[in-house]
Amino acid sequence: MLITNGTLATFGEKNELIPDGALLIQGDRVAAVGTTAELRKLYPGEETLDAAGKLVMPGMICAHTHFYGAFARGMALKTEAPSNFPQILEYLWWRLDKALNPDDVRSSALVCLVDAIRNGTTTLIDHHASPHAVAGSLDVIAQAIDEAGLRACLCYEVSDRDGEEIATAGLKENERFIKQSHNERLAATFGLHASLTLSDETLERAVGMARELDVGFHLHAAEDKADVDDSLKKYGLRVIERLEEAGILGPKTIAAHCVHIDAFETDILRETGTSVAHNPRSNMNNAVGVADVLRMLRRGVNVGLGNDGFSNNMFTEMKATYLVHKLAQKDPRAMGADQVLEMGFHNNARIAGLFFGQPLGELSAGAYADVILLDYVPTTPMDVGNLPWHLIFGMDGGQVNTTIVGGKLLMKDRELLTLDEQAICARSRELAQKLWARM
Numbered sequence: 001m002l003i004t005n006g007t008l009a010t011f012g013e014k015n016e017l018i019p020d021g022a023l024l025i026q027g028d029r030v031a032a033v034g035t036t037a038e039l040r041k042l043y044p045g046e047e048t049l050d051a052a053g054k055l056v057m058p059g060m061i062c063a064h065t066h067f068y069g070a071f072a073r074g075m076a077l078k079t080e081a082p083s084n085f086p087q088i089l090e091y092l093w094w095r096l097d098k099a100l101n102p103d104d105v106r107s108s109a110l111v112c113l114v115d116a117i118r119n120g121t122t123t124l125i126d127h128h129a130s131p132h133a134v135a136g137s138l139d140v141i142a143q144a145i146d147e148a149g150l151r152a153c154l155c156y157e158v159s160d161r162d163g164e165e166i167a168t169a170g171l172k173e174n175e176r177f178i179k180q181s182h183n184e185r186l187a188a189t190f191g192l193h194a195s196l197t198l199s200d201e202t203l204e205r206a207v208g209m210a211r212e213l214d215v216g217f218h219l220h221a222a223e224d225k226a227d228v229d230d231s232l233k234k235y236g237l238r239v240i241e242r243l244e245e246a247g248i249l250g251p252k253t254i255a256a257h258c259v260h261i262d263a264f265e266t267d268i269l270r271e272t273g274t275s276v277a278h279n280p281r282s283n284m285n286n287a288v289g290v291a292d293v294l295r296m297l298r299r300g301v302n303v304g305l306g307n308d309g310f311s312n313n314m315f316t317e318m319k320a321t322y323l324v325h326k327l328a329q330k331d332p333r334a335m336g337a338d339q340v341l342e343m344g345f346h347n348n349a350r351i352a353g354l355f356f357g358q359p360l361g362e363l364s365a366g367a368y369a370d371v372i373l374l375d376y377v378p379t380t381p382m383d384v385g386n387l388p389w390h391l392i393f394g395m396d397g398g399q400v401n402t403t404i405v406g407g408k409l410l411m412k413d414r415e416l417l418t419l420d421e422q423a424i425c426a427r428s429r430e431l432a433q434k435l436w437a438r439m
């Protein structure tokens with residue numbers, strides 16, 4: 001397929017903006033990038049997709065999400081309003097996850113996948129919990145991913161919060177799923193909840209399994225001060241120090257949040273090559289604090305962006321990233337749009353690259369053909385230098401017109417081609433109502 005007549009934003013090392021650009025897709029890869037005139041001449045017989053008036057760019061990557069949280073939208077808590085993060089976990093998330101059955105897991109995932117395709121998020125790194133339906137839960141999500149045609153890395157978040165039996169089931173679910181054969185669009189890693197719900201014994205078992213399987217971990221780290229207090233009280237170590245001593249950190253590990261870490265812990269993250277997923281919308285919503293992302297970046301930590309279960313619109317997450325650090329530092333120079341895009345594309349692509357061999361997050365020959373077309377007509381001059389500011393101030397997920405993953409069209413002219421949105425939403429409303437009643 002030859003995408004023609006679009007404005008091509010390649011990102012990646014070349015980072016070009018090609019007016020009247022074209023992109024050749026062969027199989028699941030980008031085969032060539034150039035101008036429409038050049039590629040038309042080279043590939044005259046190729047089927048074309050006209051992108052006139054559109055911006056053609058790589059699909060978005062989300063480095064940390066929770067499909068299982070989809071049914072929380074609009075749900076009333078029958079408790080007092082949570083006044084701190086541990087209460088948010090106890091009153092909301094740990095009640096919801098315990099009520100999930102396999103049908104809910106499937107439905108929650110599909111709802112998020114519709115949203116992801118609509119907003120041009122083509123790779124998602126999920127972190128799943130359903131303590132009363134652990135075994136096989138990752139297969140249920142994998143099936144939904146397969147139907148949607150998106151790219152995802154899955155794991156089960158092991159925790160001791162529901163007792164030893166469920167912790168063991170979580171460990172086994174990770175092991176079972178990681179051992180299964182995967183394909184180019186589906187990967188697995190080892191999931192852990194967070195320091196505050198994991199004993200030393202469980203961490204040790206997880207490390208043993210992960211070493212054997214040659215995988216890293218995906219977990220929450222120092223999201224709230226409560227995680228730090230718990231770790232200091234029980235183990236005399238800060239969260240990142242504890243995780244390092246336990247053997248959790250390393251170049252294949254993703255630590256989500258890292259809001260409450262000090263300079264020493266930041267250096268541990270860099271030295272171990274651990275990646276961080278920053279989720280500013282979630283951090284603001286839970287009022288846990290502002291992660292010192294600028295310090296992490298300055299010190300050489302690979303920080304990407306996730307949504308932590310918020311909408312799968314990474315344009316919005318980027319806007320939140322752009323805004324929150326300016327306010328937190330009371331300095332409008334803090335966090336330029338270029339730094340935001342560096343995290344959203346380059347750093348997220350490094351994280352996704354841990355699971356999917358070929359380049360992602362860029363349009364270059366050999367990269368996976370994960371491509372989105374946006375209805376975007378710039379109202380001011382646009383070049384490769386100011387593209388990040390056009391994205392932050394002028395673009396949003398709703399402008400995504402066409403979504404392609406691995407060379408396959410998942411949405412064309414806003415019409416979904418792999419999933420039945422009406423049926424998925426109707427089923428989700430029905431199941432969510434039942435789940436709310438069970439809670």
Ligand SMILES: [Zn+2]
Pocket residue numbers: 064065066127220256308
């Ligand atoms: Zn999370």
